[in-house]
Amino acid sequence: MAKLRPRARIIRTVGDQLITGPEAALIELVKNAFDADSPSVTIKIVPRSPDYPDGLIRVQDFGHGMTLETIEKRWFEPATDDKLKRKFSPGGRRLLGAKGIGRFAASRLGTYTVLESIAIDQDGRVENVRVDVDWDKFTADQYLDDVEIPINRSYFADASEVRTGVTLSMTRTRDVWTSKRLEALVRELRRVASPNEAGDKFEIHLDLSSLTAEANGFDGQKILFDLNFDVADLEHQERDYTLIRPFEIAQAADYVLEGHFDELGAFNGAFTVCKGDNHPVEFEVAAFRMLEEEESCGPFDLRINIYDRETESIAALFGRMGLNFDKIGIRSARKILTDYSGIAIFRNGFRIRPYGEPENDWLELERQRVQNPSKKLGMSQVSGRIVIGNEGGSGLVERSSREGLEHNGSFERLKRLVSEVLAHAEERRLAFRERAGLSRRATADVTQAKKLAGLEAVTRAVSKLPAELRQNVEKAIEKDSTALNASLEEIDEYQKLLQSRAALGLVVGEVIHEGRRILNPMANAGRSLADNVQWLTEDTKRGEVLRRQFPKQVAVVNDGTRGLSRLFKRLDPVSGRRRGRPASFVVLDAVRSAVSLFEAALADAHIFVEVDVDSTLKAHGYVEDFQAAALNILENAIYWMSTVNMPDKRINISGSSHQSNVRVAISNNGPTIDDSYVPRLFQVGSSLKADGTGLGLAIAKEACRASKGDLFYDENKSDTTFVIEFPV
Numbered sequence: 001m002a003k004l005r006p007r008a009r010i011i012r013t014v015g016d017q018l019i020t021g022p023e024a025a026l027i028e029l030v031k032n033a034f035d036a037d038s039p040s041v042t043i044k045i046v047p048r049s050p051d052y053p054d055g056l057i058r059v060q061d062f063g064h065g066m067t068l069e070t071i072e073k074r075w076f077e078p079a080t081d082d083k084l085k086r087k088f089s090p091g092g093r094r095l096l097g098a099k100g101i102g103r104f105a106a107s108r109l110g111t112y113t114v115l116e117s118i119a120i121d122q123d124g125r126v127e128n129v130r131v132d133v134d135w136d137k138f139t140a141d142q143y144l145d146d147v148e149i150p151i152n153r154s155y156f157a158d159a160s161e162v163r164t165g166v167t168l169s170m171t172r173t174r175d176v177w178t179s180k181r182l183e184a185l186v187r188e189l190r191r192v193a194s195p196n197e198a199g200d201k202f203e204i205h206l207d208l209s210s211l212t213a214e215a216n217g218f219d220g221q222k223i224l225f226d227l228n229f230d231v232a233d234l235e236h237q238e239r240d241y242t243l244i245r246p247f248e249i250a251q252a253a254d255y256v257l258e259g260h261f262d263e264l265g266a267f268n269g270a271f272t273v274c275k276g277d278n279h280p281v282e283f284e285v286a287a288f289r290m291l292e293e294e295e296s297c298g299p300f301d302l303r304i305n306i307y308d309r310e311t312e313s314i315a316a317l318f319g320r321m322g323l324n325f326d327k328i329g330i331r332s333a334r335k336i337l338t339d340y341s342g343i344a345i346f347r348n349g350f351r352i353r354p355y356g357e358p359e360n361d362w363l364e365l366e367r368q369r370v371q372n373p374s375k376k377l378g379m380s381q382v383s384g385r386i387v388i389g390n391e392g393g394s395g396l397v398e399r400s401s402r403e404g405l406e407h408n409g410s411f412e413r414l415k416r417l418v419s420e421v422l423a424h425a426e427e428r429r430l431a432f433r434e435r436a437g438l439s440r441r442a443t444a445d446v447t448q449a450k451k452l453a454g455l456e457a458v459t460r461a462v463s464k465l466p467a468e469l470r471q472n473v474e475k476a477i478e479k480d481s482t483a484l485n486a487s488l489e490e491i492d493e494y495q496k497l498l499q500s501r502a503a504l505g506l507v508v509g510e511v512i513h514e515g516r517r518i519l520n521p522m523a524n525a526g527r528s529l530a531d532n533v534q535w536l537t538e539d540t541k542r543g544e545v546l547r548r549q550f551p552k553q554v555a556v557v558n559d560g561t562r563g564l565s566r567l568f569k570r571l572d573p574v575s576g577r578r579r580g581r582p583a584s585f586v587v588l589d590a591v592r593s594a595v596s597l598f599e600a601a602l603a604d605a606h607i608f609v610e611v612d613v614d615s616t617l618k619a620h621g622y623v624e625d626f627q628a629a630a631l632n633i634l635e636n637a638i639y640w641m642s643t644v645n646m647p648d649k650r651i652n653i654s655g656s657s658h659q660s661n662v663r664v665a666i667s668n669n670g671p672t673i674d675d676s677y678v679p680r681l682f683q684v685g686s687s688l689k690a691d692g693t694g695l696g697l698a699i700a701k702e703a704c705r706a707s708k709g710d711l712f713y714d715e716n717k718s719d720t721t722f723v724i725e726f727p728v
Contacts, residue, residue: 008138008147011107020403022057022175023188024353025105029059029168030192030204031350036063037091038165040203042242043189045220046210047177055173057109062165064090065119068129068153075103075115075131076149094348094390107135110170117166118156126159136172177211179218186227189244191344191351204244252321253305254313255432256280257384257425263299265290265413267421271428275308275316276436276688277643281428285421294416295409298394302418304384306377306429307337310438340383343418345405347388347396354404356385362404363419375430377422386418435687435694437680454481522560525553582707585623587655587662587726588613594630595653598638605642606649607668613655619662619726621707626664626726629700629711633666633722636696639689640720641670652719660728665714667721673713681713 019025026043033041038061046056066075088094106113115131130152137147156162175181189204206228211220221241228245252274259269265287270280290296307317314333318325325333343363344356354360361367361379369376391397395410405411458477465473532546591613595602602609619626634651641649652667673681680686682701687694701711709726 006144008142008144010144011104011135011138019105019108022109022177022181023185024403025108026057026059026185027188027192027353028105030189033059033061033063033166034093034202034350035089036061036065036166037089037093038063039201040205042205042207044207044210045177045182047216048173049210049215052210054112054171055110057170057173058167059170060165060167062163065164065166066117066129067119067121067127068151069121070119071115071117071129071131071151103133106133106168106170107138108174110174111135111172112170114169114171115166116169118162118164120164126156126162126164128154128156177216177220179223182208182211182218182220182223183227186224186244187339187357188353190228190246191356192246205240205242206244207242252317253383254308254317255306255425255429256303257306257422258303259421260301261299261417261421262287263296265296265417267417269302269421271425273428273432273688274320275313276432277640279643279689283424285424288416288420290413291416293409294413295395297396297410297414297417298389300389300394300414301387302384302421304343304382304422304425306425307381307383308433308438309334309337309381337383338380341380343382344385345388346385347390352398352405363415363422375426377426377429386414388414432687436677437683437686518560518563521556525556525560529553529557582621583623584618584620585626586615587617587619587626587664588615590619590623590626591630591653591655591664594627594634597631598634601638602651605638607638607641607651608649609651609653611653613653613664617655617657617662618728619709620728621709621726625703625707625709626724628703629724630664630666632696632700633724637666637668637670637720641668644671646670657728658725661709662726662728664724664726665717665721666724667717667719669719672720675715678713678715682711 019028030041030043041059041061044056044058044060046052046058048055103113106115112135113131113133115129115133117127117129117131119127119129121127132150138144186206189206192204206224208220208224211218213219225241228243254273254275256272256274257269258272258280259267261267267285268282269284270282272278272280307313311330314330314337315325318328318333328336338358341358342356342360345352355362358379365377365379365382369378388394388396395408396414397406397408397410398404399406459474463470529550535543536546536550537543588611591611595609595611637651641651646669648669650669653664654667655662655664657663677688682697684694684698686698687696697711704711704724704726707726709724711725712723714721714723
């Protein structure tokens with residue numbers, strides 16, 4: 001019977017295929033240090049020089065080390081399945097180096113390796129083992145088992161000051177460490193571990209002090225300093241220069257998509273508009289039917305930060321981070337976002353290469369963005385992580401080369417599920433941007449034209465003319481100015497009429513859109529209930545599943561009913577129905593009636609309302625129109641004040657007479673409205689609420705106009721103030 005007897009060069013051949021470069025080799029050794037329960041690992045790189053003619057790469061950890069027995073039975077057995085069987089380290093860490101290819105990584109870095117290990121053996125003695133491996137001896141001239149590897153073992157007499165661990169020293173290095181290669185290594189090390197998911201504390205240190213500008217043409221420490229930043233370092237530079245700082249998914253983003261996929265592929269999560277109300281809007285996506293080429297990828301978690309790339313958005317983002325944007329500058333800020341970009345895949349707290357690198361577009365976002373750039377997200381706009389399960393449960397298998405996952409049915413399923421739920425985020429982001437009018441111009445008016453109609457410059461010039469000429473010219477100017485103003489007043493009134501009619505048309509469009517949004521899930525839930533009602537009482541697995549889903553489907557119908565009811569009530573002021581003749585009403589009574597409807601909400605949000613309206617103050621019009629405006633303003637105030645933690649929340653309502661009008665000002669000391677958004681406040685569809693319709697203020701303004709009044713925002717107040725104006 002024949003046997004396979006490999007030649008010694010198989011070590012070099014397989015190693016070169018498994019480990020594609022020095023960066024990948026070092027990451028394998030970092031993972032081995034993690035598996036050894038080490039609190040840290042230190043990498044030192046010394047280029048070839050007169051002092052170090054063979055160069056040096058040293059990787060040192062302070063884990064439990066390896067005894068001679070462990071080295072002979074595990075380290076000398078390539079591709080051992082020991083870690084697959086054990087699954088966890090003695091310290092409880094989920095093992096990462098399941099391929100058993102650490103020694104290939106060492107051979108890839110240098111052709112001579114010295115392994116020094118300090119460990120406690122089974123008798124409690126502190127054992128020191130040294131292994132010298134000359135990889136050049138692994139040639140085709142010998143069989144693998146003919147190569148002799150010298151090993152020396154000794155014991156410490158006094159081990160009180162000795163720390164266990166492993167030090168790997170690779171000389172006769174195989175790579176030239178250029179500045180570009182060092183930059184790639186720093187980025188790789190920063191992304192290798194998730195700062196919040198790698199279990200207990202595990203630090204990576206990189207010592208590049210031996211790479212100097214004089215000897216190498218670049219400064220290794222400066223490269224590390226420039227690339228190994230955290231956003232906080234932009235203003236605070238005190239830190240350990242060798243400590244690798246993991247890429248963190250910053251809490252500051254414009255939008256956040258976060259949630260969980262179950263084993264069937266159903267998504268349950270939330271979408272948050274951080275630049276709006278910062279309120280997570282929960283949503284669910286049913287599991288998509290599995291395609292023929294797909295297989296289950298198991299449950300997994302997802303968090304994706306989304307960024308707008310306009311200068312104003314980036315400035316606001318860095319402001320929310322508490323950083324000085326003016327000091328950083330737009331170019332550096334965009335570079336930071338780009339360096340953070342990419343959607344990584346993590347398993348057991350460590351990233352699977354190359355997912356998460358800015359240039360690795362494994363979800364093909366850029367290809368899709370070409371088709372619809374205003375809606376689809378590009379690579380530079382996303383930063384996130386996906387946390388998958390172990391190979392056995394997920395079917396997501398790492399390639400032997402450690403370069404990504406095998407492109408099997410499970411991987412295809414993972415890609416499709418992430419892409420589909422990301423499409424939901426794109427829809428919500430686009431809807432918000434449209435509601436917020438981020439790409440719209442402010443509505444024009446005739447205010448500036450009226451100012452110009454005063455002909456002030458002409459009047460000043462005429463004042464310099466001789467008295468005998470000035471009188472006739474001034475009369476002509478006054479006449480033309482009066483005519484211009486009268487004409488502009490007519491244009492203004494006509495424009496308001498057109499805006500009113502256009503607003504009503506837009507309201508109808510938004511109502512249809514909003515109604516469909518509410519009705520669609522109601523229709524789906526109702527159809528499901530109708531189709532499956534006969535199996536609800538069935539004592540089968542199907543009946544059990546249907547009964548479990550029944551309360552949720554009923555809740556969808558009930559929520560939709562309430563949503564439609566609220567929508568119809570809000571439309572009542574602009575319905576155009578006959579309401580009789582306008583009449584005088586006591587303003588204080590109308591205000592108290594509006595406030596009373598929010599008693600519970602005000603109490604829950606700990607908001608104090610102060611009313612300063614004279615009991616004799618009366619207005620003329622439809623009291624329903626006044627209350628429609630007041631209710632909308634109060635509802636918005638309560639909502640926004642509930643999004644922040646602040647003491648002494650207050651709403652102040654004051655009334656006064658102003659010429660032939662009554663003015664009621666409703667102010668709150670909650671979040672202020674950004675100046676850039678003020679021109680769009682009353683545009684239909686414009687909203688900063690994550691799930692807002694953009695109808696409220698537009699309808700409230702139209703309600704006031706229906707009573708020959710108006711509603712406006714007072715920009716001169718420090719608090720957020722809206723003013724309802726009604727005729728006396």
